[in-house]
Amino acid sequence: xxxxxxxxxxxxxxxxxxxxxxxxxxxxxxxxxxxxxxxxxxxxxxxxxxxxxxxxxxxxxxxxxxxxxxxxxxxxxxxxxxxxxxxxxxxxxxxxxxxxxxxxxxxxxxxxxxxxxxxxxxxxxxxxxxxxxxxxxxxxxxxxxxxxxxxxxxxxxxxxxxxxxxxxxxxxxxxxxxxxxxxxxxxxxxxxxxxxxxxxxxxxxxxxxxxxxxxxxxxxxxxxxxxxxxxxxxxxxxxxxxxxxxxxxxxxxxxxxxxxxxxxxxxxxxxxxxxxxxxxxxxxxxxxxxxxxxxxxxxxxxxxxxxxxxxxxxxxxxxxxxxxxxxxxxxxxxxxxxxxxxx
Numbered sequence: 001x002x003x004x005x006x007x008x009x010x011x012x013x014x015x016x017x018x019x020x021x022x023x024x025x026x027x028x029x030x031x032x033x034x035x036x037x038x039x040x041x042x043x044x045x046x047x048x049x050x051x052x053x054x055x056x057x058x059x060x061x062x063x064x065x066x067x068x069x070x071x072x073x074x075x076x077x078x079x080x081x082x083x084x085x086x087x088x089x090x091x092x093x094x095x096x097x098x099x100x101x102x103x104x105x106x107x108x109x110x111x112x113x114x115x116x117x118x119x120x121x122x123x124x125x126x127x128x129x130x131x132x133x134x135x136x137x138x139x140x141x142x143x144x145x146x147x148x149x150x151x152x153x154x155x156x157x158x159x160x161x162x163x164x165x166x167x168x169x170x171x172x173x174x175x176x177x178x179x180x181x182x183x184x185x186x187x188x189x190x191x192x193x194x195x196x197x198x199x200x201x202x203x204x205x206x207x208x209x210x211x212x213x214x215x216x217x218x219x220x221x222x223x224x225x226x227x228x229x230x231x232x233x234x235x236x237x238x239x240x241x242x243x244x245x246x247x248x249x250x251x252x253x254x255x256x257x258x259x260x261x262x263x264x265x266x267x268x269x270x271x272x273x274x275x276x277x278x279x280x281x282x283x284x285x286x287x288x289x290x291x292x293x294x295x296x297x298x299x300x301x302x303x304x305x306x307x308x309x310x311x312x313x314x315x316x317x318x319x320x321x322x323x324x325x326x327x328x329x330x331x332x333x334x335x336x337x338x339x340x341x342x343x
Contacts, residue, residue: 103244111208125205134186134271135270153178162324163260165261173240183228195222198269215284223333232253232255235252258295259294262293290342294323295324299343
């Protein structure tokens with residue numbers, strides 16, 4: 001990928017879905033011209049480290065508190081939620097993005113192509129009952145009801161940086177559990193090399209699936225060592241509240257060192273496979289969205305630079321960190337790989 005001479009303002013970056021739709025329309029127009037002349041859920045809240053069921057989510061897309069009182073405000077920059085500096089990779093010292101921004105500025109094309117549409121359409125999504133098929137190369141395949149799944153694992157808060165491929169970022173206090181804990185329970189076979197995640201397919205609940213922007217359902221994937229890494233989690237809440245539809249309710253993938261589109265939302269299937277899964281954005285535009293999608297400021301997107309990012313809630317851009325600031329924890333996973341070739 002060639003380095004662009006100048007990074008465009010964030011507001012001038014066309015969202016990938018709209019760009020791909022326009023590209024398909026141009027292809028269709030060219031073909032036509034040529035022919036004429038000869039495209040609620042309830043969750044859990046933590047008390048003393050144990051998980052307990054909470055009340056069902058409020059109607060109208062409002063989140064259910066996972067504990068008493070309002071969600072905490074963002075800490076000052078350089079301070080953790082306890083007021084002390086932290087080097088824990090699970091809790092960044094950076095100021096958290098406001099709850100209002102996190103739930104109103106979203107990419108979830110199944111619920112709409114703009115940043116605001118997902119929040120408006122999220123009320124269509126029925127969060128109970130919800131089951132996840134855990135299948136493929138495992139010794140203990142099972143279709144698990146979400147509430148059963150949440151009783152299996154204690155929940156924990158992790159404050160992660162999130163970097164979108166569109167060159168904007170947030171800091172989000174997720175609530176969830178390590179994906180590796182679930183995979184170990186399923187007992188992967190010796191043939192398991194990858195983990196494939198699939199989003200719900202339902203055009204009534206997810207009206208964006210009526211479009212042909214992507215092949216539906218949405219599919220993402222990780223290598224099994226990436227999936228088993230301690231930083232990788234399944235999130236069911238944020239800011240101490242139940243996860244909302246626009247953020248991927250009732251359960252979504254969070255991989256903080258990768259671009260945000262890797263975080264499959266509203267998951268209904270987790271399948272371990274021997275072969276690398278064909279993921280949605282890589283199928284749609286393989287020259288723009290690779291399978292690995294590791295945050296890499298040295299590898300530009302073909303249409304914009306990835307060297308800097310716009311943190312939502314801030315005025316100035318900031319440098320993008322390799323692996324989104326998690327290089328110390330994850331760079332070893334890619335030892336010997338050409339990260340420009342395997343982007």
